[in-house]
Each structure stands twice: as structure tokens, then as C-alpha cells.
Amino acid sequence: MYDIITKEQVERxxxxxxxxxxxxxxxxxxxxxxxxxxxxxxxxxxxxxxKFAQNLQKKYDELIKYNNYNMNKEEKRDLIIDKGVKIKxxxxxxxxxxGAKNFFDCVNNAWPDISxxxxxxxxxxxxxxxxxxxINNIEDxxxxxxxxxxGDELDNEYNIDVEAICRKNKWVIVFGYSDDLIEFRGFxxxxxxxxxxxxxxxxxxxDFYMEDEDEETYKKSKEYTFVxxxxxxxxxxxxxxYQNICVVEMLWSPNDSNASWQVNSKGAPFxxxxxxxxxxxxxxxxxxxxxxxx
Numbered sequence: 001m002y003d004i005i006t007k008e009q010v011e012r013x014x015x016x017x018x019x020x021x022x023x024x025x026x027x028x029x030x031x032x033x034x035x036x037x038x039x040x041x042x043x044x045x046x047x048x049x050x051k052f053a054q055n056l057q058k059k060y061d062e063l064i065k066y067n068n069y070n071m072n073k074e075e076k077r078d079l080i081i082d083k084g085v086k087i088k089x090x091x092x093x094x095x096x097x098x099g100a101k102n103f104f105d106c107v108n109n110a111w112p113d114i115s116x117x118x119x120x121x122x123x124x125x126x127x128x129x130x131x132x133x134x135i136n137n138i139e140d141x142x143x144x145x146x147x148x149x150x151g152d153e154l155d156n157e158y159n160i161d162v163e164a165i166c167r168k169n170k171w172v173i174v175f176g177y178s179d180d181l182i183e184f185r186g187f188x189x190x191x192x193x194x195x196x197x198x199x200x201x202x203x204x205x206x207d208f209y210m211e212d213e214d215e216e217t218y219k220k221s222k223e224y225t226f227v228x229x230x231x232x233x234x235x236x237x238x239x240x241x242y243q244n245i246c247v248v249e250m251l252w253s254p255n256d257s258n259a260s261w262q263v264n265s266k267g268a269p270f271x272x273x274x275x276x277x278x279x280x281x282x283x284x285x286x287x288x289x290x291x292x293x294x
Contacts, residue, residue: 013056014053014057017053135160138269141162145162145173146274149276153183154185170291171288172186173186173285173286174263176194176261176283177191184226190226194252197252199229199248201229203225209227210227246267246290259282261285263283267293271286
């Protein structure tokens with residue numbers, strides 16, 4: 001990977017140059033040629049600082065310029081600039097490091113002089129990352145979250161409040177955590193034990209559910225939540241065609257996947273997205289749309 005020259009590095013180099021001149025002569029002057037009558041040591045120092053800053057500026061300018069103004073958008077994205085650095089890769093690097101909005105403002109207001117056509121091309125690329133993201137359905141949300149890391153399941157580059165959207169639309173996000181927990185976020189928020197997997201159903205306020213299977217005790221639910229069920233209850237739900245009931249099955253080490261966890265659901269629409277851990281698939285999580293049941 002080519003060592004990317006940042007705007008901050010260039011500014012620091014020029015600042016060091018002008019600060020030295022200011023300290024030596026009480027003002028920035030108009031450039032190193034104004035100081036030809038100073039001592040050889042000072043003159044040498046000025047020239048070294050100037051050449052260092054100028055060299056950084058040149059590398060920086062080369063990095064942000066396109067070599068061919070007539071390329072189409074796809075070709076520009078794939079253009080290799082010096083030692084394998086791609087325009088899109090370089091833009092994504094800066095967006096990740098500084099944030100899309102900050103990077104956009106930097107390019108728009110504070111870049112060195114480059115042609116407006118080049119600047120606008122790069123601004124257009126960056127602006128794709130700061131347009132308001134529209135989440136119209138669970139598929140849109142799954143695309144937004146797909147590929148997130150374990151521990152950062154709901155993070156996104158648009159800073160969208162995922163849980164607020166889910167609460168509004170009656171969506172719930174379900175995923176595995178550690179090796180023994182099932183997590184719920186959004187319209188329902190909480191967690192439950194899932195050692196070697198879990199089988200659960202949605203209950204509504206006022207519904208009775210089995211609290212203790214051994215003692216056959218029941219409890220009245222005060223809220224929308226998911227509670228554990230056994231195979232007998234599942235069979236009864238299946239025989240009734242999942243009428244107004246959503247069932248969630250959390251599988252540990254599923255046979256048809258390399259993931260540690262896999263979420264399945266019946267009785268409500270759902271879509272999966274992947275949660276990663278160190279570039280390996282950790283969980284096939286799910287977003288479930290409960291709006292038709294509530």
C-alpha cells in the first residue's frame with residue numbers, strides 16, 4: 001500500500017517552514033529567495049524546509065489528481081495512481097479516517113489549487129457516502145448492516161439510529177452473542193439464554209406463557225417479548241399454521257452454514273444479514289417484520 005500523504009502532513013510541513021522564517025526574521029516574507037543575504041546555515045535550513053514541504057505538496061497533488069479527464073465514472077474509480085493506490089480506495093480510506101462530511105468539507109474548501117473538473121469528480125464520489133440513506137424495508141436495513149463486526153452489530157457509516165427505525169416500523173433484529181445468548185434489538189430489546197440454541201415465540205401484552213415448564217406455572221406478559229417454548233408447543237403452533245404467532249429458532253453451529261449462529265423465523269417476514277468476526281462469518285442474523293402481527 002502506498003503511504004498516503006494527508007492534507008494535515010502537508011500543512012504541518014508548510015507551517016514549519018513559515019514558522020522558521022517568522023522566528024528568524026519576524027515575518028513570513030514572500031519565499032526563500034528573500035533571504036539570500038542571511039547566513040549559510042539559516043539559508044540552508046530554509047531551503048531544506050521549503051523543499052520538504054514542496055515535495056510533500058507535489059506528492060499530495062499527484063495523489064488527488066486524475067491522469068485522464070476524459071475517462072468515464074467507472075474508469076476513474078478504477079484508475080491506479082502511483083504504486084497501486086486507487087481513487088476509490090483512497091477516498092474510502094479518508095472517509096473512514098475522517099468521516100465523509102469532514103472529508104467533503106476539506107476537499108471543497110481547503111484543497112490546494114486543482115482544476116474544478118477534477119475537484120468536482122472527487123466530490124461527487126465522496127458525496128455518495130453522505131447522502132441521506134433511505135431505509136424503506138427490512139431488505140434496505142439488512143444491506144446497511146451486512147458485514148458488521150461482532151460487537152458492532154448495528155453500526156453504520158451513515159450514523160442512522162437503527163433501533164429507532166425498528167421501533168417505529170415494528171421490526172426486531174435478532175442475533176447471537178458469545179456462545180450462549182440470543183439478543184433482540186429494536187421493537188423488542190433484550191436477551192435470553194441460548195446454550196446450544198434457542199426456540200422462542202412472540203407474546204403480546206396480556207398473553208399468558210409458561211414461566212416454569214417443570215412446575216407448569218404461567219405468567220401474564222406485560223409487553224411484547226419473546227419467550228422460550230418446547231418442541232410440544234412448537235408442534236401445536238405448526239399445526240395451527242403459525243396463526244398470528246412468530247417463532248424464532250436460534251441454531252448453534254448449523255449444518256448448512258459456516259457461521260457459529262444462524263437465526264430462522266416462521267410466522268413473519270424476515271431477512272438475514274451477516275455478522276463477521278475477524279473476517280470470518282460469525283452469525284447469520286435476522287431482521288423480522290412484526291408489523292402484521294401487532
